[in-house]
Amino acid sequence: xxxxxxxxxxxxxxxxxxxxxxxxxxxxxxxxxxxxxxxxxxxxxxxxxxxxxxxxxxxxxxxxxxxxxxxxxxxxxxxxxxxxxxxxxxxxxxxxxxxxxxxxxxxxxxxxxxxxxxxxxxxxxxxxxxxxxxxxxxxxxxxxxxxxxxxxxxxxxxxxxxxxxxxxxxxxxxxxxxxxxxxxxxxxxxxxxxxxxxxxxxxxxxxxxxxxxxxxxxxxxxxxxxxxxxxxxxxxxxxxxxxxxxxxxxxxxxxxxxxxxxxxxxxxxxxxxxxxxxxxxxxxxxxxxxxxxxxxxxxxxxxxxxxxxxxxxxxxxxxxxxxxxxxxxxxxxxxxxxxxxxxxxxxxxxxxxxxxxxxxxxxxxxxx
Amino acid sequence: xxxxxxxxxxxxxxxxxxxxxxxxxxxxxxxxxxxxxxxxxxxxxxxxxxxxxxxxxxxxxxxxxxxxxxxxxxxxxxxxxxxxxxxxxxxxxxxxxxxxxxxxxxxxxxxxxxxxxxxxxxxxxxxxxxxxxxxxxxxxxxxxxxxxxxxxxxxxxxxxxxxxxxxxxxxxxxxxxxxxxxxxxxxxxxxxxxxxxxxxxxxxxxxxxxxxxxxxxxxxxxxxxxxxxxxxxxxxxxxxxxxxxxxxxxxxxxxxxxxx
Numbered sequence: 282x283x284x285x286x287x288x289x290x291x292x293x294x295x296x297x298x299x300x301x302x303x304x305x306x307x308x309x310x311x312x313x314x315x316x317x318x319x320x321x322x323x324x325x326x327x328x329x330x331x332x333x334x335x336x337x338x339x340x341x342x343x344x345x346x347x348x349x350x351x352x353x354x355x356x357x358x359x360x361x362x363x364x365x366x367x368x369x370x371x372x373x374x375x376x377x378x379x380x381x382x383x384x385x386x387x388x389x390x391x392x393x394x395x396x397x398x399x400x401x402x403x404x405x406x407x408x409x410x411x412x413x414x415x416x417x418x419x420x421x422x423x424x425x426x427x428x429x430x431x432x433x434x435x436x437x438x439x440x441x442x443x444x445x446x447x448x449x450x451x452x453x454x455x456x457x458x459x460x461x462x463x464x465x466x467x468x469x470x471x472x473x474x475x476x477x478x479x480x481x482x483x484x485x486x487x488x489x490x491x492x493x494x495x496x497x498x499x500x501x502x503x504x505x506x507x508x509x510x511x512x513x514x515x516x517x518x519x520x521x522x523x524x525x526x527x528x529x530x531x532x533x534x535x536x537x538x539x540x541x542x543x544x545x546x547x548x549x550x551x552x553x554x555x556x557x558x559x560x561x562x563x564x565x566x567x568x569x570x571x572x573x574x575x576x577x578x579x580x581x582x583x584x585x586x587x588x589x590x591x592x593x594x595x596x597x598x599x600x601x602x603x604x605x606x607x608x609x610x611x612x613x614x615x616x617x618x619x620x621x622x623x624x625x626x627x628x629x630x631x632x633x634x635x636x637x638x639x640x641x642x643x644x645x646x647x648x649x
Numbered sequence: 650x651x652x653x654x655x656x657x658x659x660x661x662x663x664x665x666x667x668x669x670x671x672x673x674x675x676x677x678x679x680x681x682x683x684x685x686x687x688x689x690x691x692x693x694x695x696x697x698x699x700x701x702x703x704x705x706x707x708x709x710x711x712x713x714x715x716x717x718x719x720x721x722x723x724x725x726x727x728x729x730x731x732x733x734x735x736x737x738x739x740x741x742x743x744x745x746x747x748x749x750x751x752x753x754x755x756x757x758x759x760x761x762x763x764x765x766x767x768x769x770x771x772x773x774x775x776x777x778x779x780x781x782x783x784x785x786x787x788x789x790x791x792x793x794x795x796x797x798x799x800x801x802x803x804x805x806x807x808x809x810x811x812x813x814x815x816x817x818x819x820x821x822x823x824x825x826x827x828x829x830x831x832x833x834x835x836x837x838x839x840x841x842x843x844x845x846x847x848x849x850x851x852x853x854x855x856x857x858x859x860x861x862x863x864x865x866x867x868x869x870x871x872x873x874x875x876x877x878x879x880x881x882x883x884x885x886x887x888x889x890x891x892x893x894x895x896x897x898x899x900x901x902x903x904x905x906x907x908x909x
Binding site: 526528531532533535537538539540542543 | 725727747748751752757759762763764765766767768772775776777779780822
């Protein structure tokens, strides 16, 4: 193991994978800048800590919402563009429930059911929050999940099932149509204004070297719910008969069929599980960010696609890891660039990583 | 799709009429009669007759594109049915879907992509028993006894195993339901030459334990040596049917299908 040998190996790597070297170089420069900034006091430790925490929360939302997209992709072989509007549908149905439970008797029922459309009721006025109105929040989570399952099954039955055997592009374009129909139906019903949904949640301050990183109750709720659901999906896929059948079907649909796996029933289960996760993700997203508009899911979908593609489309573990990577990038990038470009940075990272590792972090269309 | 069978038969068809195929109806486990089948609108098989008796070992040989695999897929409900009947254990299963046929006691091992690559060996075997309420321990033990390597590699991902091991896993998966008829599509395909004999020995053993086997093989000579009876298929039609050894020594079969 002489120096010459190491040099040869390094040279070989640089020639065969120039992209990796470049990425590593850029990473090193950014890291050096960060360390230098911290040393000179240009950045504060607590400031960076807050960005990382914010990125993790954003990543959990994206990752949780991405699981459903990845599942439907791996089992049904198409990229469902209506997924973002399933998120919004989950959010509206859940939040209508939360408003109703929290504000019943204090405001007009119609206004509550429309989640305060047109400024008729404000979530802050109702004092909504996970600590102040826990029952309303739990009811909202449940309804968000159930309503989105119903919506996903309804859309599948009426729209996707008749063209189940069509190619991916046909399904994709159909799903774009479904997305538009859903989005503007929700805009028609709930209005186009962005409303505040929660009152200021209590927060605690974690001291980090030179300041505090604030973690509020809704962050904690998000961590708990997202963590539990991710663990649940993992256990479902690895330990249950249904989960194994889902992985088998994602792996090889023809073989699944000749093995006697009832494929149409597995498809239904995928919509139920994927839809439920998506609806809850939509609810938690709104709880965490505190505002709700009819475009929220659609805008989030771009980040979700970035995460899912980055993780290796079709892999639910890839969706989770990809979500965290995209979320962290979008938040932490403002250390170096103006915040208006934060989303662009997330996509840039996705593109660069795919150039270096084209198959995604967790390669392949396998749910495992 | 018309079931027009008026295509010009090849010259050697004339002297081998369907009368050479004896009626074995009384003892047949599987009974295929006048089967016309294909994919979509494309007809591949014409008037195919085939029997497998209980516990019998039957092979189908023939040139590439003869429709050998199509016969097997048709029995398992994977093709478009265009005419004729498939009777299994006295029950008409013509045109039924694979997920129904698997309940009747037929196991099918396709030629390619016959394992779930991203699942572990054990999970693959569990999928073989999917239609049962729980995985039968005795069936699992029997498969492990037959293929000890599968027990050793239980938690390995199937996709990382060698071709021969994957073939054993595919057979093991099909055996999880203890079928009375096992359909094997080219079990020796893609195996290293020194593994081919071993694979045939294992198929012999499965058959010796009472499972009837219907096998399609490219490796025609070896398959005919091993089986009880063979069918020679060409252009989607029956050509010859006889004991394996008789086919091996038949001058015309040797010349036309076995390369002399």
